[in-house]
Amino acid sequence: MAAAGTGTTGPWEAPVRTLLRARPGDSPADVDARATPGFGGRKADAKPALAAAGEELSELQERLFAHGRTGGDRSVLLVLQGLDTAGKGGIVRHVLGMVDPQGVALRAFGVPTPQERAQHFLTRVRAALPAPGRIGVFDRSHYEDVLVPRVQGRLTPAEVDSRYADVTAFETEVAAAGTTVVKVLLWVSRDEQHARLRERLTRPEKHWKYDPQDVDARLQRAAYEEAYTDLLARTSTDAAPWYVVPADRKWYARLAVSALLLEALADLHLGWPEPAYDVAAELARLDASA
Amino acid sequence: MAAAGTGTTGPWEAPVRTLLRARPGDSPADVDARATPGFGGRKADAKPALAAAGEELSELQERLFAHGRTGGDRSVLLVLQGLDTAGKGGIVRHVLGMVDPQGVALRAFGVPTPQERAQHFLTRVRAALPAPGRIGVFDRSHYEDVLVPRVQGRLTPAEVDSRYADVTAFETEVAAAGTTVVKVLLWVSRDEQHARLRERLTRPEKHWKYDPQDVDARLQRAAYEEAYTDLLARTSTDAAPWYVVPADRKWYARLAVSALLLEALADLHLGWPEPAYDVAAELARLDASA
Numbered sequence: 001m002a003a004a005g006t007g008t009t010g011p012w013e014a015p016v017r018t019l020l021r022a023r024p025g026d027s028p029a030d031v032d033a034r035a036t037p038g039f040g041g042r043k044a045d046a047k048p049a050l051a052a053a054g055e056e057l058s059e060l061q062e063r064l065f066a067h068g069r070t071g072g073d074r075s076v077l078l079v080l081q082g083l084d085t086a087g088k089g090g091i092v093r094h095v096l097g098m099v100d101p102q103g104v105a106l107r108a109f110g111v112p113t114p115q116e117r118a119q120h121f122l123t124r125v126r127a128a129l130p131a132p133g134r135i136g137v138f139d140r141s142h143y144e145d146v147l148v149p150r151v152q153g154r155l156t157p158a159e160v161d162s163r164y165a166d167v168t169a170f171e172t173e174v175a176a177a178g179t180t181v182v183k184v185l186l187w188v189s190r191d192e193q194h195a196r197l198r199e200r201l202t203r204p205e206k207h208w209k210y211d212p213q214d215v216d217a218r219l220q221r222a223a224y225e226e227a228y229t230d231l232l233a234r235t236s237t238d239a240a241p242w243y244v245v246p247a248d249r250k251w252y253a254r255l256a257v258s259a260l261l262l263e264a265l266a267d268l269h270l271g272w273p274e275p276a277y278d279v280a281a282e283l284a285r286l287d288a289s290a
Numbered sequence: 291m292a293a294a295g296t297g298t299t300g301p302w303e304a305p306v307r308t309l310l311r312a313r314p315g316d317s318p319a320d321v322d323a324r325a326t327p328g329f330g331g332r333k334a335d336a337k338p339a340l341a342a343a344g345e346e347l348s349e350l351q352e353r354l355f356a357h358g359r360t361g362g363d364r365s366v367l368l369v370l371q372g373l374d375t376a377g378k379g380g381i382v383r384h385v386l387g388m389v390d391p392q393g394v395a396l397r398a399f400g401v402p403t404p405q406e407r408a409q410h411f412l413t414r415v416r417a418a419l420p421a422p423g424r425i426g427v428f429d430r431s432h433y434e435d436v437l438v439p440r441v442q443g444r445l446t447p448a449e450v451d452s453r454y455a456d457v458t459a460f461e462t463e464v465a466a467a468g469t470t471v472v473k474v475l476l477w478v479s480r481d482e483q484h485a486r487l488r489e490r491l492t493r494p495e496k497h498w499k500y501d502p503q504d505v506d507a508r509l510q511r512a513a514y515e516e517a518y519t520d521l522l523a524r525t526s527t528d529a530a531p532w533y534v535v536p537a538d539r540k541w542y543a544r545l546a547v548s549a550l551l552l553e554a555l556a557d558l559h560l561g562w563p564e565p566a567y568d569v570a571a572e573l574a575r576l577d578a579s580a
Contacts, residue, residue: 066498066499069498070498089390089392092390092391092392093390093391093392096391097387097390097391100379100382100383100387101382101383101386101387101391101394101396102379102382102383102396102398102429104391106391106392108392139392190580191580194576194577194579194580197576198573198576198577201569201572201573201576202573204562205562207562207563207564207565207569208356208359208360208562208563208565209356210565210567210572212567212572212575215572215575215576215579218576218579219579272494272495272497272498273497273498274497275497275498275500277500277502279491279497282491282500282502282505283488283491283492285502285505286484286487286488286491286505286508287488289484289505289508289509290480290481290484
């Protein structure tokens, strides 16, 4: 179990939310993407550590779900951002895949449709918020609605300001309504990204994952780095903090995100809900029906 | 891999869709819920068999997903029905939990809301159909919209006829549009149901799973058996067959449903999609961006 007193979990030297929390002025360009902050072990140690985290996550997720089914209003929202190949899909598969699919509400955000473009950019995001009791996951998010048009020169600085103001107000409101917001930026190095894209092009079973636009975005890496630096400075709030997760080592990124989820769930201090019926009376009714 | 030639998978004596397919006149009341048809092994053999099925399912699910992302129109829909405690949630957790959450679209159907009641009963179901490339799962389904009101005396025989006519037309249309429909009735015995409900009442961490209505429904078991017999006779079609899965042994039910999904996926004979871009040209562009 997560040690509620210290906020640390399992193999970590300190709470991961402290270790990886974005500080004002942080630039992801300065991140060592191969680093493994706070985890003393190596790749071979990561497998059992991830399995152990999965057991704890499952237990806490089921408590959250139970509360959602009995009138509780808490939920968790994991926002996943990152450059192409940063490993968002692997987090979904290997971290969220460890808990009951019933308790996970996953939503992948693609390029907005013409219909979505006609609405406020937060409308589709609001509609995808997790119900009470769920762990919601956004694979990409409303942040793409600033990052991409900004890098492509389709937003003025005033429009960027306005969107970020909307974003922080929205997230504050979401948090106040009972949703713990955990925002993760998976950060992959230029070289590792090259290797991963190359793998998609050289292995036929990965061809479908490659999109020629990935190279276009790669050529704009400096602009994305600058946009992410600004994003972290403006939108990492106490209500909805950002965590920058070094992601060149997939095993580290998965372990770190599972720890961030565990810490978020442990903070809710959820026991099992009390029954809203008379247990003894129901036992008698049940046995009479045998 | 599933042996495409014979249609059998792994440890099975024959294709599970043949072994468990509902035949006209079948009554679930005649099913031996403790039986393990077609599986020669015991509980200890089920664990490795389920893990092996999970590996195959993951591979085939990823191919399905890849096709969905590249213009393919195929999907799979697993409809789960059963009396309370039959193990629908366990199937979601332990079978669907073995594949990438990205590829699974799960929808649990509760008692219709007043808004849903004002619409045709298939409207909410239609809205929940899996997108191309997905494995959709209905935890309960449109069948509840016949079973429950029928047993409660709120539908006339003519209304039942009319709803089943709508259901078979709807499922035929869904199958023709590219969705393989696999309908599973998990069948639990009266005694096993009693034991499982008792466990929910005697273990505090399971209290939230118990609903006093479960005993009410239990007292109407004979009526549900009759309603299910009629349902199987009227709605098990070639386009959307029913499988009756003995479910007193959870390990058997999970193995059988994973085999039914495997057989459905293997039937699609999906390779990896061909790239829609020029691989050599993209490799050159990528390396130039390094």
